[in-house]
Amino acid sequence: MPELSPGATGMPRSGIREVMDLAWSLPGPVLGLHVGEPSFAPPEHVLEAARRAYTEGHTHYVPNAGVPELRAALAEKVRAENGLDAPAARLVVTAGGAQALHVAFSLTVSAGDEVLVPDPGWPNFGMAVQLLGGVPVRYPLHASRSFRPDPAELDRLVTDRTKVIVVNSPSNPLGSVLPEADIRALVEFAGRHDLWLISDECYDALVYGDRPHTSPGIFDADGRVLSVFSFSKTYAMTGVRVGYLVAPEAAAAHAAKLQEAMIACVNAPAQAAALAALRGPRDAVHMMRDTYRRRRDAALAALDAQRLAYLVPHGAFYLWVNMSGRLGREPDVAGWALRLLRERGVAVAPGTAFGPAGEGWIRLSLAAETEDLLEGIKRMGEPI
Known part of the structure; x- marks a missing residue:
């Protein structure tokens, strides 16, 4: 072989x-x-939308970046719920949050590049980086700091090969939600070292009221934040496989192009289900x-x-x-x-x-x- x-x-x-x-x-x-x-x-209205899409024959290719109606609805969602002023041109529909992350890494990581990933953190971050020939570098989250990142420690990990930092809040596996001040500090850290910041926000809707979720993209003044979201956890749609990436407009255009080589497009009935999830009752x-x-x-x-x-x-x-x-x-x-x-x-x-x-x-x-x-x-x- x-x-x-x-x-x-x-x-x-x-x-x-x-x-x-x-x-x-x-x-x-x-x-x-x-x-x-x-x-x-x-939710039943989500399942019904998928059934109807199959019945009506919506089983053919759709645009690489996603159907226009869904991208427009996603732009409304991230504006209303995440504070991100992102028009539809900055939204790319993906096959779940995991594929959105893969697109984000594919846009930013070359062979040998170092990517700062949280430890403890979702193992798929490092797996995806290694698959692309990059080098995951763990930044430790200490119990003594309630598992919040330490900017001074992050500074010491940066080398001339560091290209990206991954931020995950709400966190898998910790269940932690980073305070707004920490999120702002991480965006400033990325700016100081000229890094991309990939923000995994797949649990953005699942916060318990005692600490709000803050999207790093609201502090992004120079187009370095790529935000990843998913329908999987919010709507119990793990097997439906719909996520989305919010990126600077130029990067989003390249992300749509990458979709052709990766998956062509997310299946149309799944996108119909996602649209129903956004427009239906909560x-x-x-x-x-x-x-x-x-x-x-x-x-x-x-x-x-x-x-x-x-x-x-x-x-x-x-x-x-x-x-x-x-x-x-x-x-x-x-x-x-x-x-x-x-x-x-x-x-x-x-x-x-x-x-x-x-x-x-x-x-x-x-x-x-x-x-x-x-x-x-x-x-x-x-x-x-």
Whole structure:
């Protein structure tokens, strides 16, 4: 066989997948607290729009950047909800948030370029960078700072190869929402070092009221912020695969061109579903967000009863829990998580799946059913 590309062979596999593979292989039932998969169906008007699109024959090619009606509706959404003055020409529809990130990296990263990614952070950031021949450089988020980035530490990581910084708020896996002052400081940091800033805002609608979400793009004075959004989490549309990228107009034109080589276009019925999601009632979104908040509060009470430390989440649907004093015979949290799955039937994501700074921590998903979440926390407290 001819040699495979270094980007493909060198890209690590997600540590979450090891847990998923074991969970699927076990014969008994598993309490799945490891995956960010909403426990809800998409709103009915969204499903109906997709059905109607198929029935009416909307199954052909559409523009690379997305159907005009959806791009116009997205421009209205980001203006009203995110404070971004972005006309439709700056919006590109993508196959989920993950593909929007891939487009953003493809626009900004060349082989050998360094990209600052959060640690702990979503592992797919580094995976996508490596696939393009770039070098992910982790910037640590410390518990002592409530997992907020330290601008002075970021300054020390910058080299002449640094090209991009990735910012994720609300955060996967932390559930943290960065204060406005931190967001402004990160945009200023990017400007000071002439970097692109790629902002993952896929959980922008899922904040719990005690800390608002701030989009870095509102502080972008010179066209260096690329903002990534998704329908997956907000509308429980993970399998529908619709996201979108907000970019400076010149960059957006290139992003649309890249779509031809990557996917040609997002499938038309999925775009019809996304348009219906934006134009239809928001009751389901509010219901899901409020349910996650109630699950958060119930889970925090259960963790308090177990005397387990955690980071209070202000957004997304994750809970970051410190298990460093409960690992028992296991040398690391990844081994403990696999033992918990085999012996207690509870699947959690080990913190090291999100970077070395996650050692001793786990991520719990508030997207699981409430009963499963509370039972899983109970079993976590039992010795293994």
